[in-house]
Amino acid sequence: MENPILTVQDLTVQIKNQQDITILNNINFDLQKGETLCIVGESGCGKSFTALSIMGLLPKKAKAYGKIMFKGKNLLQLSNEELRDIRGKEISMVFQDPLTSLNPLFSIYEQLSEIFIAHGFKNKKELKTRCLKILEDVKIPDPKTKLFSYPHELSGGQRQRILIGMAVALEPDIIIADEPTTALDVTIQYEILSLFNRLKRKKGLSALYITHDLSVVSEVGDRVIIMYAGTILEQGPKESILNNPYHPYTKGLLNSIPSLEKRGSYLTPIPGFVPSAENRPKGCPFHPRCLKKQAICTKKVPDKTFVSDNHFVYCHLVK
Amino acid sequence: MKDTILELRGIKKYFPIQKGLLKRTVGYIKAVDHVDLFVKRNQIVGIVGESGCGKSTLARCILRLYEIDDGKIFFNGKDVTTLTKKELKSYRQKVQIVFQDPYSSLNPKLTIKSSLMDGVKQANVEKPKRIEKISELLELVGLPKDSMHKYPHQFSGGQRQRICIARALSLNPELIVCDEPVSALDVSVQAQIINLLMELKEKIGLSLIFITHDLNLVGYFCDYVYVMYMGKIVECAPTLDIFKNPHHPYTRLLLDSIPGKRKQRPDSVFINKQDSQLNTQCGFAPRCKYFSKKCENNLDLREIEKGHWVRCSLI
Structure with a gap:
């Protein structure tokens, strides 16, 4: 591909304990300018760790290897000061839980203006108009009074809007959203998704959207990465993944979604559950839960197989 | 009607808003406002609505975990609104609840065996047969027998929800109220739990009240749907009607x-x-x-x- 804005190469994250636990194992992907890349998987697959390593927010015990290239710099080798300049201004993040991501002791204005001040903005008068503009951007009703309210006075949807507003305030190049709608109702979810799409288009952002819900992917994504147990299992364009999946895990995820059409028959869920990071199996990481497992699956990690130009899968069954 | 297992008539639950030093009541939050609801035997009834619309309050009212302010609850044709504490015990044996969060609804200090034992004792199972009953229950919800000696933290979210369902089943209930039982779980695990509930409905003729905000789920497996908004039922119909012809x-x-x-x-x-x-x-x-x-x-x-x-x- 031509001109990626972010390239992740051989990203491996380990946690140092009595024995080293590998959380992420050789992750490779790139993010093109203006596209939305979705990372999909169950909890405990390493989706959030991928996001945290890009932001340089990994816990102290974790050690990241490999390369994350952004504008010619390797993010993994930057110092804290250098990272602080990038965070918020060039890469920003929206977290899952809008209830805990805002500080309950400070007003919305104080928290919004902090971003501008932290990045060297001094004119106090303009600060307020800038903050108001953010609230208008994310369509908060009655922005003038809401600006001086405290987080508990706002609903969950409104808080998530403010967080998205904060994330795009300095017009970053990349926005990383970690399950931003999981805690919200369907109606609010729709509004947040359309807000996200609108802002992305308007400001020409690239986005990394992390979710476990494949039905959300159909609303926001351009390309999809399916992750499982710290590795990538399948990657391809959205339509191709949703309509024509190859990996048994992707198929299982799609089959698990209940719907009106599937009434009257049992769902076909993926048996078992995600293994913890300490006891991940040998060979293909998915084999203990795979219904089509063969002898080779338990021994050898499958190679990358291209099924079309930009759709590939790691599975022994796909030839 | 003979096949109606639960009937709610004009259920009301108002929470007072209190202000000031003297805690004067200045108004009421109408959490549940005149709700009529029917559940037929061996039916899955869905209640949908956004958060804050009173779904969970209604669930608690049905079990009389909240005292209702007005209205009547009939279970198998019998009025259970005025039961005393003692009489309630036998009602709650037949109506059980599964909560949303499987992480906080199991006591972390009790083994699964002792968590289930209380229910089994209540169900008047003789002492020597109790352990057998517990392993039967675990088998029914698809967990290995030896998990009875483990503690909740050794299980994943989906497994814990299975344990909660087993606990509800330990009393041989006729109706289980499920308050968002799968919204904290991953899709694949969610599908496992949904399959389990469907199986139980067919195997032991259970009736279910299924509270959720996920309409995909409702469309998939509820027979009748109530849509709730601000404490009131705004629309109710058989599932297919509501999906094809919402008004x-x-x-x-x-x-x-x-x-x-x-x-x-x-x-x-x-x-x-x-x-x-x-x-x-x-x-x-x-x-x-x-x-x-x-x-x-x-x-x-x-x-x-x-x-x-x-x-x-x-x-």
Whole structure:
């Protein structure tokens, strides 16, 4: 591909304990300018760790290897000061839980203006108009009074809007959203998704959207990465993944979604559950839960197989 | 009706708003406002609505975990609204609840065996047969027998929810109220739990009240659906009717918001006017696109087709 804005190469994250636990194992992907890349998987697959390593927010015990290239710099080798300049201004993040991501002791204005001040903005008068503009951007009703309210006075949807507003305030190049709608109702979810799409288009952002819900992917994504147990299992364009999946895990995820059409028959869920990071199996990481497992699956990690130009899968069954 | 297992008549639960030093009551939050609801034997009844609409309060009212302010609950034709504490025990044996969060609804200091034992004792199982009963229960929900000696932290979310279901089943209930039992779980695990509930419905003839905000789920496995908004039922109908032919603007908004299958953009206009300025009893009016003069009319649930009831003045 031509001109990626972010390239992740051989990203491996380990946690140092009595024995080293590998959380992420050789992750490779790139993010093109203006596209939305979705990372999909169950909890405990390493989706959030991928996001945290890009932001340089990994816990102290974790050690990241490999390369994350952004504008010619390797993010993994930057110092804290250098990272602080990038965070918020060039890469920003929206977290899952809008209830805990805002500080309950400070007003919305104080928290919004902090971003501008932290990045060297001094004119106090303009600060307020800038903050108001953010609230208008994310369509908060009655922005003038809401600006001086405290987080508990706002609903969950409104808080998530403010967080998205904060994330795009300095017009970053990349926005990383970690399950931003999981805690919200369907109606609010729709509004947040359309807000996200609108802002992305308007400001020409690239986005990394992390979710476990494949039905959300159909609303926001351009390309999809399916992750499982710290590795990538399948990657391809959205339509191709949703309509024509190859990996048994992707198929299982799609089959698990209940719907009106599937009434009257049992769902076909993926048996078992995600293994913890300490006891991940040998060979293909998915084999203990795979219904089509063969002898080779338990021994050898499958190679990358291209099924079309930009759709590939790691599975022994796909030839 | 003989096959009606649970019948709610005009259930009301108002929470007082108290202010000041003397805790004077200055108003009420109408969490559940005149709800009528029927559950037939071996049926799955869904209750949907956004958070804060009173779904969970209603669930607690059904089990009489909250004292209701008005209305009657009939279980198998018997009035259970006025039961004393002692009599309640046998009612709660037949009606059980599974909560949303499997992480906080199991006691972390008790083994699974002792968590289940209380229910088994209540169900009058003789002492030597109790352990056998527990392993039967675990088998029924698809867990290995030896898990009875483990503690909750050794299980994943989906497994814990299975344990909660086993605990509810330990009393041989006729009706289980499920309060968002799968919304904290991953899709694949969610599908496992849903399959389990369907299986139980067929195997032991259970009736279920299924509270959720996920319309995909409702469409998949509920027989009858109640749509709730601000403490009131705004529409109720058999599932297929409600999906193919929704009448209330709120139901339509919910259906249009399902990701992935959107036929049209949901018309979610949020602000018409402030509540107080609207001269209507309809709680949905501030968000309703079709709001007009007609909405000032009286608002009752009306039957527009057989079994399909709507609370909207425009229809």
